[in-house]
Amino acid sequence: MSSLRRRPCSPSASSPLDDDDLLSEILLRLPPHPSSLPRASLVSKSWRLLISDPRFVRRFRIHHRRHPPLLGCFVRTASGLSFEPTMSAPNRVPSGLLRFDSGDFSRPLGCRHGLALFSGHPPQRFLVWDPVTGDQHRLPVPPGFHPGTDLEVNGAVLRAAGEGDAHFRVAFVAAGKALALACVYSSETGLWGDIISTPVAVKTNPLARRFPALGRHIVSPEHAVLVGDSLYWQLTGWESRILEFDLENQSLAVIRVPLDVLYDGGTFTITRAAGGGLGFLFVSEFTAQVWERNIGCDGVASWALVTTTDLDKLLSLVPKLHYNIEILGFAEENNVVFMMTARGVFAVQLHSLQFKRLSEFNVTAEYYPFESVYTAGL
Template sequence: MGPRSLYFVPTVDAPNRVPPERFGLQFEDGDQFMPLGSRHGLVFVIHLSLSRVLVWDPVTADQHLIALPPGLMGHLNRTMVHGAVLRAAGEDQHFQVVLVVADDDYDMQDRQMLACVYSSRTGVWGDIISAPLPPKVPIGSRPLMVSPSKEAVLVDNSLHWMLFGSLVGILEFDLLKQSVAVIPTPVGVVSSHGRHELTVVRAKGGGLGFLIVIDFCAQSWRRKTDCHGVGSWELERTIELDKLLPLNPEKRAHLYIVGFAEENNVVFMWTSVIGLFLIHLESLQFKKIPHPSMLAHYLPFESVFVAETCVGGGHDGAVAGGQDRGTMKKRTVVLADETL
């Protein structure tokens, strides 16, 4: 096997298409790494071989290798360390990295959620932020973990990750309060069904959303908070995917949710029959992505394009932050790990 790489799969047509060869990230043969997400024109990768996190700007080719915080190093070989990258409002140079861990080591005294924030402005990690796991989280044969196959979703001022194992839930990190919490999924929706696909999304009009797909039927849920601060879920929409997708009944196959583009409210899915495709959750527009029909690790990469800036010979170029967003067009491509 040769060196592993990350490469881009464009999702827009010419002339707005960015040539896939314009971007790419190579790793040395034998390197262990995991792409965990992208946001605000930056890609976030955890480099397991180096015990570092990598923040990469595909447009400028800038790379930032950051040592993991000592307080989380011990978790790297025991559980899933997940995270996210983001820029503060109005920032075009500096960024933040948030790492999260569900520390479920079967010790009732030490079961907790951990988070740590890095600022490129200061160049240091902050203190470890912790909170005990809710008492209702059972101790089972499958420890609670942050899902490695689902990237974080930014909703308002909080980042959200899917949890799985002894509990299916949502880990929330509040960027303003610098706190972590667990949000339960809609009661009975997950536990009452067998094989399913689920992900955090942005609800229609804003707010936290939750999407679950069972047998080509998708349910979109919205999180509400009452005047007493008590949260609950409301079923917002049911989508009959078998009527939306070009599928013959006899050719149905399991449908996988492989990514969510939060700025465009687009969910990426894959089946062995269709391959990779996207669905806009509000308009329900369907589009097949021309890509080899393989199940891989896909991460939507959203950037902002301005007609006056040329990248790779195209009419629209990729830029990240620092300009009037009202004059820009958002474009989405898919970042793929070719070996998964």
């Protein structure tokens, strides 16, 4: 009985990686780290040609847009706006790379899906900026809105899932003494939609006559958090509340929180819950509480306390040193919160509680996390 012998490969046989279509699908699934594509481009000339194709780079960015890395934060201080990277080498983005002269657009409103949104002062115009490509789009506030009225404004920028770089939406919100307004701009049509509104009921406050600010709710200057099809902002005032803008149903709602942040002497920020729903983080002294909002089978919503963490033990803080912990910002795609402590600024992942100290200084600043896909050298 003759033994089986391996048939030699035919000279014309090719590797699956020689198929550019198949190879592009494989490379498309590399981790969205800044060093991934530059490293892969060193494999061969054919790989380098494919990866350096602007069409492939654009597909790579869109493919990873919903799960981008946290590249860093735009930090606003008294001296201006700067970019502080958070990743380590070889994925660390140079701090001077994402540089922007904001000019008249002095107020950042937040970043999402690779875009940053700014407003002017007074807020008569918005600026949408792509820090990676450098593209800029200017648009006015919605028709019929007058910045001089007794309303505080905020906004958010976003893209639809799988949508290319060409189109985006800007959500505009404003709140005053008893009313909240919202409106959406579409870059595809170049128009603002209809303005919708909802009443903002406030608790009767005996001091409101002497201090009018206590008798109304205003939109917090913190950036919004996107959960599902809804955007959420903090409402600051006599009570702690959350403003929900349902983009799908074009509706506004006001949600109460289970804590009286004003009286408890703490601070809170809106987050995404572990299951993808709405949540918030409350910090008082050295204690951090994570809350989640649940919808029962009867459709009734309720809040539940999920975890309590001693930040002095986690971050090796000194309890005897009296210093209030301040929440600086929240990166929604990576569930990372930025906190300023007596030991500097920390980035804490809420689910794993892994943390990293970003700075030893505790200078008052506003943090706007930038989560995006950036391909170094391409």
